[in-house]
Amino acid sequence: MHSTNLLLEEPIRMASILEPSKPSFFPAMTKIVGTLGPKSRSVEVISSCLKSGMSVARFDFSWGDLEFHQETLENLKTAIKSTKKLCAVMLDTVGAELQVVNKNETTISLEENASVVLTPDQGQEATSQLLPINFNGLAKAVKPGDTIFMGQYLFTGSETTSVWLEVSELKGDDVVCVIKNSATLAGSLFTLHVSQVHIDLPTLSDSDKEVISKWGAVNKIDFLSLSYTRHAEDVKEAREFLSKFGDLQQTQIFAKIENIEGLTHFDEILSAADGIILSRGNLGIDLPPEKVFLFQKAALFKCNMAGKPAVVTRVVDSMTDNLRPTRAEATDVANAVLDGSDAILLGAETLRGLYPVETISTVGKICAEVGFLSVLAEKVFNQDIYFKRTVKLVGEPMSHLESIASSAVRAAIKVKASIIICFTSSGRAARLIAKYRPTMPVLSVVIPRLKTNQLRWSFTGAFEARQSLIVRGLFPMLADPRHPAEATSATNESVLKVALDHGKASGIIKSHDRVVVCQKVGDSSVVKIIELED
Ligand SMILES: Nc1ncnc2c1ncn2[C@@H]1O[C@H](COP(=O)(O)OP(=O)(O)OP(=O)(O)O)[C@@H](O)[C@H]1O
Ligand SMILES: CC(=O)C(=O)O
Ligand SMILES: [K+]
Numbered sequence: 254m255h256s257t258n259l260l261l262e263e264p265i266r267m268a269s270i271l272e273p274s275k276p277s278f279f280p281a282m283t284k285i286v287g288t289l290g291p292k293s294r295s296v297e298v299i300s301s302c303l304k305s306g307m308s309v310a311r312f313d314f315s316w317g318d319l320e321f322h323q324e325t326l327e328n329l330k331t332a333i334k335s336t337k338k339l340c341a342v343m344l345d346t347v348g349a350e351l352q353v354v355n356k357n358e359t360t361i362s363l364e365e366n367a368s369v370v371l372t373p374d375q376g377q378e379a380t381s382q383l384l385p386i387n388f389n390g391l392a393k394a395v396k397p398g399d400t401i402f403m404g405q406y407l408f409t410g411s412e413t414t415s416v417w418l419e420v421s422e423l424k425g426d427d428v429v430c431v432i433k434n435s436a437t438l439a440g441s442l443f444t445l446h447v448s449q450v451h452i453d454l455p456t457l458s459d460s461d462k463e464v465i466s467k468w469g470a471v472n473k474i475d476f477l478s479l480s481y482t483r484h485a486e487d488v489k490e491a492r493e494f495l496s497k498f499g500d501l502q503q504t505q506i507f508a509k510i511e512n513i514e515g516l517t518h519f520d521e522i523l524s525a526a527d528g529i530i531l532s533r534g535n536l537g538i539d540l541p542p543e544k545v546f547l548f549q550k551a552a553l554f555k556c557n558m559a560g561k562p563a564v565v566t567r568v569v570d571s572m573t574d575n576l577r578p579t580r581a582e583a584t585d586v587a588n589a590v591l592d593g594s595d596a597i598l599l600g601a602e603t604l605r606g607l608y609p610v611e612t613i614s615t616v617g618k619i620c621a622e623v624g625f626l627s628v629l630a631e632k633v634f635n636q637d638i639y640f641k642r643t644v645k646l647v648g649e650p651m652s653h654l655e656s657i658a659s660s661a662v663r664a665a666i667k668v669k670a671s672i673i674i675c676f677t678s679s680g681r682a683a684r685l686i687a688k689y690r691p692t693m694p695v696l697s698v699v700i701p702r703l704k705t706n707q708l709r710w711s712f713t714g715a716f717e718a719r720q721s722l723i724v725r726g727l728f729p730m731l732a733d734p735r736h737p738a739e740a741t742s743a744t745n746e747s748v749l750k751v752a753l754d755h756g757k758a759s760g761i762i763k764s765h766d767r768v769v770v771c772q773k774v775g776d777s778s779v780v781k782i783i784e785l786e787d
């Protein structure tokens with residue numbers, strides 16, 4: 254187990270725990286993805302979410318129609334304009350999700366030890382004895398003794414609105430189950446998770462394709478969250494599909510690892526995807542509970558070493574109905590950050606929870622405390638060990654760019670720089686710097702490039718800038734496209750001045766601070782250290 258980054262550099266003085274954290278323009282190095290829904294779709298609430306530190310908005314198409322999500326997105330755009338906080342957009346697919354469709358929204362009461370039948374006959378109405386599902390292959394996939402979980406959309410697993418079923422008998426296409434706990438299910442949609450069973454549904458369903466072509470293309474989504482990714486092939490197919498829609502060639506694919514099939518193919522999925530979502534909601538019930546932390550540590554380590562962003566889900570379920578997280582949840586957030594996650598994804602808490610804004614700010618505060626801006630910073634995260642291990646694993650000879658990126662981080666730590674400024678067009682250099690987990694923020698200055706598709710000219714840069722909003726420690730700034738993209742010393746100087754002014758205005762850089770700059774001069778990449786004057 255690669256857990257040496259958990260080692261404390263030195264013991265923490267107990268009294269230092271009580272020192273207040275320094276407020277900062279940069280909320281935390283760890284990013285927060287918030288799922289927007291009924292409880293988080295007004296301009297007012299979304300604005301508060303942005304101010305509390307949400308930098309990626311997730312639109313989950315397991316739920317709601319195109320118009321509903323479009324209205325929410327328009328509100329998000331208004332909120333971004335008025336708060337001047339950047340936010341990327343993530344479309345989350347339905348994929349191979351099993352669902353009970355409860356058209357009439359009747360409340361379903363299930364009694365412990367009673368039986369309930371799951372049927373593919375969708376013409377039937379949902380009752381306490383019979384539940385129609387969206388898949389006709391279930392009876393062929395399961396056997397008596399298998400476990401099925403079912404609950405209100407985004408069920409937490411511990412509430413009385415989710416239920417655990419055991420398959421007792423197969424009757425034609427129907428599956429008869431014994432109910433293991435009493436529960437009351439309300440609402441129009443219940444999701445099912447069949448433990449450790451292959452569900453023969455496509456990873457990108459027809460309705461996902463329609464949503465991508467209609468909603469995704471129009472809105473130029475930054476991220477596709479690919480639910481139930483089970484093989485690298487799933488990622489490749491999704492990428493091929495996205496490539497049909499002009500701008501979506503630039504959309505990054507985040508593969509969701511939600512079951513043991515995805516876990517088994519983790520390495521190949523990681524190399525095909527742009528990032529990984531550790532979907533603990535589903536995976537947490539597919540795996541025995543005692544194995545979940547092992548997966549988390551191993552998967553995050555692999556993502557970190559590949560330099561690809563990793564997102565952890567389901568951290569503060571209890572905040573769906575409560576203002577405070579449990580002790581276990583609060584500690585879990587911190588450990589997810591220490592294990593190496595780039596971002597925390599909030600689901601039910603922001604979508605249908607009572608306290609979306611408070612949840613984001615609570616999680617943000619925990620991240621900031623573990624993160625590198627807090628008083629305890631270096632004491633909790635052993636950057637030195639992390640850095641050395643990463644360099645060793647990359648091996649020699651290193652690529653030029655990786656050598657430059659790691660040197661920039663090393664230099665920044667040695668001179669105690671307050672920030673690293675990285676010039677980039679593709680975003681590659683900035684991501685490589687983030688891979689070495691600098692203890693200070695990285696301002697990723699994205700320099701637009703002119704491009705053409707033979708019909709019209711446009712600038713690159715907007716996708717690259719927004720896509721850094723999910724990477725730990727990266728804060729984007731889009732340079733003025735009137736600056737020529739060639740790295741002449743005159744343009745370098747003028748763009749750098751704008752970046753420094755931005756850093757000063759946001760309070761992260763002060764007089765006499767040292768700043769490390771990574772840029773190209775002519776054909777060569779350079780790392781320079783500058784010391785600011787008054
Ligand atoms: N417009 C720019 N001005 C100055 N330096 C730049 C510029 N763009 C990238 N760099 C620097 O060039 C190096 C390569 O970084 P990166 O791969 O992100 O750049 P790129 O321009 O997107 O890629 P490439 O030049 O390889 O196509 C890094 O040192 C980066 O800081
Ligand atoms: C987010 C999600 O799909 C999960 O945690 O399973
Ligand atoms: K989904």
Ligand SMILES: [Mg+2]
Pocket residue numbers: 511532534535
């Ligand atoms: Mg899931």
